[in-house]
Amino acid sequence: xxxxxxxxxxxxxxxxxxxxxxxxxxxxxxxxxxxxxxxxxxxxxxxxxxxxxxxxxxxxxxxxxxxxxxxxxxxxxxxxxxxxxxxxxxxxxxxxxxxxxxxxxxxxxxxxxxxxxxxxxxxxxxxxxxxxxxxxxxxxxxxxxxxxxxxxxxxxxxxxxxxxxxxxxxxxxxxxxxxxxxxxxxxxxxxxxxxxxxxxxxxxxxxxxxxxxxxxxxxxxxxxxxxxxxxxxxxxxxxxxxxxxxxxxxxxxxxxxxxxxxxxxxxxxxxxxxxxxxxxxxxxxxxxxxxxxxxxxxxxxxxxxxxxxxxxxxxxxxxxxxxxxxxxxxxxxxxxxxxxxxxxxxxxxxxxxxxxxxxxxxxxxxxxxxxxxxxxxxxxxxxxx
Numbered sequence: 001x002x003x004x005x006x007x008x009x010x011x012x013x014x015x016x017x018x019x020x021x022x023x024x025x026x027x028x029x030x031x032x033x034x035x036x037x038x039x040x041x042x043x044x045x046x047x048x049x050x051x052x053x054x055x056x057x058x059x060x061x062x063x064x065x066x067x068x069x070x071x072x073x074x075x076x077x078x079x080x081x082x083x084x085x086x087x088x089x090x091x092x093x094x095x096x097x098x099x100x101x102x103x104x105x106x107x108x109x110x111x112x113x114x115x116x117x118x119x120x121x122x123x124x125x126x127x128x129x130x131x132x133x134x135x136x137x138x139x140x141x142x143x144x145x146x147x148x149x150x151x152x153x154x155x156x157x158x159x160x161x162x163x164x165x166x167x168x169x170x171x172x173x174x175x176x177x178x179x180x181x182x183x184x185x186x187x188x189x190x191x192x193x194x195x196x197x198x199x200x201x202x203x204x205x206x207x208x209x210x211x212x213x214x215x216x217x218x219x220x221x222x223x224x225x226x227x228x229x230x231x232x233x234x235x236x237x238x239x240x241x242x243x244x245x246x247x248x249x250x251x252x253x254x255x256x257x258x259x260x261x262x263x264x265x266x267x268x269x270x271x272x273x274x275x276x277x278x279x280x281x282x283x284x285x286x287x288x289x290x291x292x293x294x295x296x297x298x299x300x301x302x303x304x305x306x307x308x309x310x311x312x313x314x315x316x317x318x319x320x321x322x323x324x325x326x327x328x329x330x331x332x333x334x335x336x337x338x339x340x341x342x343x344x345x346x347x348x349x350x351x352x353x354x355x356x357x358x359x360x361x362x363x364x365x366x367x368x369x370x371x372x373x374x375x376x377x378x379x380x381x382x383x384x385x
Contacts, residue, residue, distance in 0.1 A: 025281025
């Protein structure tokens with residue numbers, strides 16, 4: 001049974017969330033931003049690997065991401081681009097998706113060769129070469145950028161707390177080793193070994209050594225992003241929505257002006273996993289603006305977070321004179337492990353976009369950095385209390 005303290009904390013979070021949804025930057029424009037996380041990051045390589053790990057007793061059955069999520073293939077991107085391009089806003093622009101992406105993944109062979117003592121990575125474009133239906137993926141990303149349906153932004157160098165992962169590999173934790181042998185990083189870990197419970201929260205550090213490692217990864221990641229895409233990312237979303245002030249400072253140093261995230265921010269274990277609250281257009285001490293997600297299209301995670309709920313929440317945002325920032329994830333749009341899930345979600349996603357432009361003919365589709373530019377350049381910014 002959950003304690004009275006738990007329920008009081010939950011009530012406090014709900015109350016603060018209600019308040020912060022109403023605070024911040026307002027506009028009479030009907031702006032829609034679609035932020036989609038995890039692009040470029042490895043997850044479950046194939047059905048064969050998934051089935052073998054289950055047969056070997058690796059606990060992945062409870063995580064829908066490990067069942068369905070994987071690198072987007074050629075067909076996934078073609079179908080998604082077709083849906084986005086089929087719907088135009090009031091200015092004649094297609095629906096646009098902010099692809100929050102990582103630029104690197106672990107290099108398993110080199111890590112194993114050095115005895116798990118040093119982390120090594122490879123560009124995600126190299127990772128793609130080992131997947132069977134992914135030979136045109138990066139070209140399709142660039143095509144999506146040219147056609148104004150994709151706008152990649154920075155999600156991290158990798159979606160992995162590499163320092164923690166190496167420690168588990170050095171200790172030869174059985175499940176972690178079994179997953180490593182199959183090129184998998186994402187399963188949960190025993191909380192008695194480490195209270196964080198998993199390795200995907202890249203910035204959830206617990207000491208200064210880990211923090212220094214993360215700082216370096218952001219600096220390198222920002223440079224790698226520019227090498228791949230030809231521009232600096234202006235916005236960032238922290239993996240698993242966990243980050244500290246230190247992360248914001250180093251992100252500012254590499255050109256990040258806008259911080260994507262939810263209304264509630266969880267800080268790292270080093271900062272006692274405390275919570276902070278943000279509102280739309282809030283500015284921090286580094287001069288960065290927070291872009292707070294307020295709508296969700298996550299039918300793979302929760303069937304209730306589909307068409308109806310997303311359209312309802314978007315309508316509420318516009319009634320409050322807020323831009324609608326829709327949170328979604330790659331696993332909703334990939335079909336290598338479960339094609340029916342992808343096709344069903346693409347159908348619902350297209351229906352959602354069509355409903356938006358029908359209900360709000362003057363709607364404007366933007367990327368995260370474009371919305372950030374609108375907010376930062378608005379000299380008459382109004383903040384509601």
